[in-house]
Amino acid sequence: MNRKLQIISRYMLRQRCGFNSMRSISTSMPILISHKHQVGKDPLVYRTIGQQLELTAANHGDVEAIVSCHEGKRYTFKGLLQEADALAAGFRKLGLQPGDPVGLWSPNYMHWYLSMMGAARAGLTSVGLNPAFQGPEVAYCLNKVNVKAIIAPESFKSQNYYEILRDICPEIADSEPGKIRSEKFPHLQSVIIDSYDGLKGALRFDDFLDLANKSEREEVAKIQKNILPESPCNIQFTSGTTGNPKAAVLSHNNFVNNGIHVGNRNQLEGERICVQVPMFHAFGVVITIMAGLTKGATMVLPAPGFSPKDSLQAIFNEKCSVIHGTPTMYVDLVNTQRKLQVPLGKIKKAITGGAIVSPQLIKDIRQILKVETVHSVYGLTETTAVIFQSLPGDSSDIVLNSVGYLTDHVEAKVVDAEGRCVPFGQPGELCVRGYTTMLGYHGDEEKTKETIGKDRWLRTGDQFILESNGYGRIVGRLKEMLIRGGENIFPKEIEDFLNAHPQVIEAHVIGVPDERLGEEVCAFVRLEEGVDPASFTAATLKAYSKGKLAHFKVPKYVIPVDAFPKTTSGKIQKFKLMEAFKQKEPSELKAFSS
Structure with missing residues (x-):
């Protein structure tokens, strides 16, 4: 490419990613900005859910589509x-x-x-x-x-x-x-x-x-x-x-194609899926139902609502080779298996999404549930379901430290507060566009325009890092970021640290009001059975964190809980943790603080 074409090409790229000036453009070095368009090898299809059902029935007619263990019903x-x-x-x-x-x-x-x-x-x-x-x-x-x-x-x-x-x-x-x-x-x-x-x-x-x-x-x-x-x-x-x-209004095109590409990445052909997630949710209706439908896989429903004991029994009885669940579901499944020791057989993969997963939990899924591989999926309701997901054969390090690789036929960029692309490896807000984007919010044109620009870029609201190799990782929700004395802190980093503590089953972090610093770090923790909550204090955690976590990230408050408030889809309701904090008397908070 000659020099003139190089300059024009770089100008067009900068315009697309929000830069409005030609200053500082180098004609001798590539611009490594966080922008990637993953063009898939398998083309998108033009098909409705009904047509997909006909196609699957023709190709896999005698295969079980769904088994409801708690109702004793089966359908091919x-x-x-x-x-x-x-x-x-x-x-x-x-x-x-x-x-x-x-x-x-x-x-x-x-x-x-x-x-x-x-x-x-x-x-x-x-x-x-x-x-x-x-x-x-x-x-x-x-x-x-x-x-x-x-x-x-x-x-x-x-x-x-x-x-x-x-x-x-x-x-x-x-x-x-x-x-x-x-x-x-x-x-x-x-x-x-x-x-x-x-x-x-x-x-x-x-x-x-x-x-x-x-x-x-x-x-x-x-x-x-x-x-x-x-x-x-x-x-x-x-x-x-x-x-x-x-x-959020979604189309047949959204559902069928996302189902196909989720099924492709997770290699679901002929598999039997233990379905722990609710079917009404995007995880259930797209990542599970549609992916299973497009690949002729069998859905197994252990119980009407999530029950780790019933899930383990269904995996054993129905010879499930794949598990679907949110991180909090896997936490409970792992702890129940520790007690029951059900002979689960060969489980090829566990697919997790719907919330941020900690590295410690992935290790537990492999070791306690004897799962061969763990796959991550990441997306939003507004993006149908999945926009990043693990690739077959991803190494342990990749699965532990990313939400996967950009989904086929999706374009992604990471931008700063002014909408300009940041360099690869730098945090910013993730924006995506492609076939996955919802049609819009029903009856709410204003909110639709806030989320989807005229150029069809959808703002996810997630603080995200995109690497040049196409993998991404969540830093946290922009709205969840807390600012302590001028320091930006994302709860996920602290949650990952706490979840690796030998006495902690699950931890969630929020920012709480502080007169001097604006916000302070508060950690709610669910402890291993037999651990005395009185022994797990902010002071002991401070000592444990020395040399491992920056001092300003160490929680001032540590509050043990028996259970976390969750949505039916398994997401933690952090606003209820804030309500619980505000209801405590100053004398109580003093007992929980360092």
Whole structure:
């Protein structure tokens, strides 16, 4: 390349990454800025979820698609397609039109999986609702996205889903099934409950399966060509810590292609996956359901909600070769296996994501669960699911110190506060663009524009380091960064240090108010069984940290806890840790401080 073309090329690159000046451009040395576009060897496909289900049923028809251990139910991919079409025809018979939202409000039951597939075959938009939501939260979601029908179990543990729906929408009990009329919920027409008994105003799920006749079911196959891959297929409510959650709208194109590339990296062909994550969450619906669907892998549901004992039993009974879970789930799985010593057999890989994982936990997964390899996946709801993930054959050091390699067909850059690309190896905010980017937030154009620029770069809000070799690592959430006396501190570094302590099972760090320094470091720790909490103090931790951790990063407060507040998807709710700190009396805090 001649000198003139070199200058033009560098100028265009700087413009793309936010530089608006030609100053300081060297024509003799490359600009090593944090920008990478990973062009995959396998092209993207133009396919809907329904078309993918047909393809998988044709190629892997007799393979088990899903096993629900706690319900004693199994479906092959061929059987799944038949049931999905029965449900799709049922939705159409109820009067639902392409694009209409269908709420799926349930723990990990078979009806959730079948309904998601049925909605996709009918061209509807499934809406994942957290099974832990209470009345006001469900009411918000129903109206936020104009849900037309909702499917739920009658009850789970102490939660009675039908009664909650009837309480927020009393008209249900006085309506004919499928003909609800409510001023408060003007769009809601149908409530479908997985129950043995008939409930006023609701359709039984088993009756709903039989609602359509043979010709109506056969009609579903004919409409698949009318459903566009670009059209919405799913809405995910973000797990916000303040204010109401936002509703991220995702397309068939998002789901199918991310599923394919997650399945490729994790080599899921023919594997049996122990599913510990909730299906309503992006980890469940994309990284698990869609990746399994595209690769003909079997999903095994140990229990409706996370249960480490049931997971271990399912791995043994169903000969699972892969485990899916969040870091906190693996913490509990490891500790339960230490006690039970279940003969698990050969486990090829454990896939973890949804939160930052510590190096110590990865070592425990390998040693205690006897897992051959650990794969990391990293992404956001707004990026469908995965934008960085481990490569097959990654060394232990790479897995321990990164969230993986940039996903195929995704572009990434790391920028400073002014939006300019930083050099490789330097921290900044991660921005990405590509097929994974959501369509937007439902009914919230302003928030959509804040997150996705006109140039389609999506701001993740994560403080991130991108290496020139395509691997990345999280420094922390920008909003979680604390500033102690002018020093920027990211909790993850301290959490990794604490999690390696022999007496610590799990640790999470927050910044708390301090009159002199602005913020101080506070660590909440869950200790090994038998460790006296009174012996694990801020003073003893300070002595342990000497020579290992900078003095300003050593927690001033160390607070032992029996358990951490978590979302249903396994994420730690740090805002609740802050609430717990603020509720303590000064005398209590003094006992926890150094």
